[in-house]
Amino acid sequence: KQEVxxxxxxxxxxxxxxxxxxxxxxxxxxxxxxxxxQDPGKGLTSLLLxxxxxxxxxxxxxxxxxDKSSGRSTxxxxxxxxxxxxxxxxAVRPGYTSGTYKYIFxxxxxxxxxx
Amino acid sequence: GAGVSQTPSxxxxxxxxxxxxxxxxxxxxxxxxxxxxxxxxGPEFLIYFQGTGAADDSGxxxxxxxxVRPEGSVSTLKIQRTERGDSAVYLCAxxxxxxxxxxxxxxxxxxxx
Numbered sequence: 001k002q003e004v005x006x007x008x009x010x011x012x013x014x015x016x017x018x019x020x021x022x023x024x025x026x027x028x029x030x031x032x033x034x035x036x037x038q039d040p041g042k043g044l045t046s047l048l049l050x051x052x053x054x055x056x057x058x059x060x061x062x063x064x065x066x067d068k069s070s071g072r073s074t075x076x077x078x079x080x081x082x083x084x085x086x087x088x089x090x091a092v093r094p095g096y097t098s099g100t101y102k103y104i105f106x107x108x109x110x111x112x113x114x115x
Numbered sequence: 116g117a118g119v120s121q122t123p124s125x126x127x128x129x130x131x132x133x134x135x136x137x138x139x140x141x142x143x144x145x146x147x148x149x150x151x152x153x154x155x156x157g158p159e160f161l162i163y164f165q166g167t168g169a170a171d172d173s174g175x176x177x178x179x180x181x182x183v184r185p186e187g188s189v190s191t192l193k194i195q196r197t198e199r200g201d202s203a204v205y206l207c208a209x210x211x212x213x214x215x216x217x218x219x220x221x222x223x224x225x226x227x228x
Binding site for chain 2: 004031032034036041042043044045046049089091100101102103104105106107108
C-alpha cells in the first residue's frame, strides 16, 4: 500500500532564505507526482507536476525533483517571501498496474516565512 | 469555466439529514475526483470518474456516500443520514484526462451538528 510522508510537518524561516521541503513514498512504482499549495480555508493550487520519467521541474522560484528509485521528492523554494506562507502538499499517483488513478497525499508541511 | 467550482462553499446540516454537494469541473475535463480533508490532514480519496462512469469508488467510506456524473461534466456527491464524523472539507478536482495535472476547487466545508 502506497504511503506518502512529508517532513518536516511545520517550518518557520526568515524572509529571503532558500528552503527544501521533503516528500517520501513507499512504493516507487508511481505514474507521476504533483506538488500543491494550500492556503488556510482554501482549496489546493497546483504548483508542479513531475512525470515518472522526469527528474525535475521548475517554475519561477520553485524547483521540484524526483528520485523514484529512492522514493523521494523535494520542493526547493528560492528566496522565500512572506507570501509563500502556506501548507505544501505532495501527492503521488500510482502506476497503471495498481489499477487506480487516484492521487495519494501526504499530510503536508506548514510553512511560515517571517518578514 | 475558469476553474473548478464547488457549491455550496459552506453547509451546516443536522445529524441524520441528507446533503448534496455539487462540483462543476473545468470545461472539457473528462477526469473528475472527489476528496475529503479533515483538519490537519491531507486530502483523502473518495471517488474518481472518467467521463460518466465511476472508474474507482474504493475510497467511499460506506454506502451512505454516493456520487453521480450523469452527463460527464457536473458531479454531485450525495451523503445520506449524515453523521458528525462526516464533517470535513469536501474537495473536487478535474483534469483533462487521467494522466495529466489535476486542478482543485475551493471545497465545500460540511459541518454536521
